[in-house]
Amino acid sequence: MLLRLPESVSEAQECMAEGAVPVGGATLVWAGWQRDGFPEQAMSLRNVPEATVIAPGTLGGAVVLNRIDERVPEVLREAAASVGTGAVRRTATVGGNLVGSTLRCLLPAALVLDARATVLEPEGARETDLAEVLAKQHLLLSLHWSDPVTSAYRKLAGEAGGPPPFVVAGAVHRGPDGHHRLRLAVRDGYEVLAGAAVCDAGPEEALTALRDTAVGTLNDDHWEVVRRHATDLLARPAVR
Known part of the structure; x- marks a missing residue:
């Protein structure tokens, strides 16, 4: 397998046009490739500046999760910190988690940010909403x-298996009208x-x-978690 490392969006377009398969951090695809066979070409965006940016209001799809820090809102930072083990967070990427994973730990955080x-x-880069990204499995820049x-952000304790x-x-x-609006998202099982x-x-x-x-369709136990989360969030000084 040839791993291609484009250094610009235009080079990444060329790789895609030539059949290179996006690899992300390879935490999700590697086992499948070992089982089913490796593609002739794979492509990582880790050298493309637009895909590795971390700045106020922007996060690249090729950023590995353990690099997400105070430059992004707390909800997204804590979501990233909750994913897997330290070893997983050192290789898993934002795009891989949102698009390639069935768990999509970052999705609730991205939704409440109205990202x-x-x-x-x-054909090039374009902007769209998260619903289309997930439905069509787009390559996230x-x-x-x-x-x-x-x-x-809050994740309850889970049971092994x-x-x-x-x-x-x-x-x-x-x-823009000065009113505050609360956005909430939950992952209940595999449903968001x-x-x-x-x-x-x-x-x-x-x-x-x-x-x-x-969100109102949750069972009573999970609704109570939502109620406490919303109450604590709206009690913060920044909201008053």
Whole structure:
């Protein structure tokens, strides 16, 4: 297998056009390749600046998880820190986790940030939403968002060999009209649910509104986790 390391978006386009398979951090594809056979060409974006950027409001798809730091919101930073072991976080990438993984630990955090994605295709780079990225398994070049007022992430303890642990992510955004809006997303099993509500009057008003969203379909135990998470988040000084 030939591993190609393009150093620009245009070089990456050429690799894709010539059939190179995106490899990410190889934490998810390697076992499958060992079983089914290796492709003739693979491609890593780790030398492409647009795919390795970490800056306010931007995170590259080829960034490995253990490099995510205070330059990104708390919710995304904590989500990355919760993935696997230290060894996994040193090789797994943002794009691999969001697009290639069935667990998608970063997805709830990206949803509450209302993130948009820049994807790379043989014809060039373009912006789209996360729903299209996941549905069409696009090659993620980078994520972009407007920083929230505050955010938080929580993953419950899981059982070895059991279902994926329950995850809740939340972020408060100030809209152009000056009103605060709470965005919440959860991972329940392998399903990710999201909802949003105005939260100027406090957590009870927001939680009542969230009951009418997909998040409101959770069982009582998980809804209680969401309630506590939202209440704690809206009690932060930055929101008052």
